[in-house]
Amino acid sequence: MQYCDYIRDVNAADSKLAKLLGFQKMLTSLDGISIVASPQTIGTHENKVILEGNCAYIMKHVNDRRVVGIIIDDFEADKNLIEHARHKEKALIINAGKLTNSSDSYRARNIIRARELVKNALHYKIKISIASTARTANEVLSAGQLIEVAQMLGASQVQGKKMLTILGDLL
Amino acid sequence: MIMRRKSRYILVRSTRPLDIEVRDREYQFLKEVERFMGIGAYCASHPKIANKAGSNMFIVKVNRGSECSFALATSFIKRIADMDIGFQTVKTSGSISQLKRLAAKS
Numbered sequence: 001m002q003y004c005d006y007i008r009d010v011n012a013a014d015s016k017l018a019k020l021l022g023f024q025k026m027l028t029s030l031d032g033i034s035i036v037a038s039p040q041t042i043g044t045h046e047n048k049v050i051l052e053g054n055c056a057y058i059m060k061h062v063n064d065r066r067v068v069g070i071i072i073d074d075f076e077a078d079k080n081l082i083e084h085a086r087h088k089e090k091a092l093i094i095n096a097g098k099l100t101n102s103s104d105s106y107r108a109r110n111i112i113r114a115r116e117l118v119k120n121a122l123h124y125k126i127k128i129s130i131a132s133t134a135r136t137a138n139e140v141l142s143a144g145q146l147i148e149v150a151q152m153l154g155a156s157q158v159q160g161k162k163m164l165t166i167l168g169d170l171l
Numbered sequence: 172m173i174m175r176r177k178s179r180y181i182l183v184r185s186t187r188p189l190d191i192e193v194r195d196r197e198y199q200f201l202k203e204v205e206r207f208m209g210i211g212a213y214c215a216s217h218p219k220i221a222n223k224a225g226s227n228m229f230i231v232k233v234n235r236g237s238e239c240s241f242a243l244a245t246s247f248i249k250r251i252a253d254m255d256i257g258f259q260t261v262k263t264s265g266s267i268s269q270l271k272r273l274a275a276k277s
Contacts, residue, residue: 020184020277021259100246107247137186138257141246145260148243 001161003143004168006050006093006131008035012140022143027167033068035133042066048170050093055081062090068170069093069129075113082124091127091166094118096149097139100132111152118153128155129166177235179263180221182270183245186257188226199251207244216241222267224274230267238263 002024007013013026036042038053042064051058052071055078069091102110121128130150132141150160190196197220205213216237222230233241242260264270
């Protein structure tokens, strides 16, 4: 199985490190996929784009053909967004870095919301993926750890392994 | 007759050099693991630093069956004492020698 992760910090991505941590590749903005976070607009991006923001922001821009995935801030999604994502075949990406780096007071809240989001996504059969989206080298996670985080959020082991392969398919 | 305890060894990589052989560092790392695993799971797992395998890699011994919860707990550890640091679990194995070979290769 070809596991991929997405890293925001271009310097932290390394093919040797990727292989050590169990990934085929660590994707960055240099690989043709970049994250566009709220309140920026997609503008004249030539690459494929992953939207990051709240539901209102994502609903506004999700119809763009360059959008291949969505990251929901604070893991709060409504039913309209989930059905829209399923209809447009956009991948829902769980931000594992935000879960593991949260401060004590927000961690439990984020995990509970992420569990609800994963449950709904699996029920409605949306393409769902998980990535560390590390901003620094300290936030990088291995493939095994990402699968464990996916299982913590309610996916089975088979589903967790499949979630790691989705990012590679987006390219 | 004492039954043999079955264990697993996990190769853990830190994002910066960590002198894990120093007793204080080992204690702080295991304290953080206990914080995220919970006292029950920690006691069932009984993690212990088995060996150092490089400047930023070390091998942890845990009871068989608890390697998954240990890997999950280490993904939440971002700070030890005054240091910002991250940990990644590289590989799990039944023997130390295989992990030492992997650490030497990398």
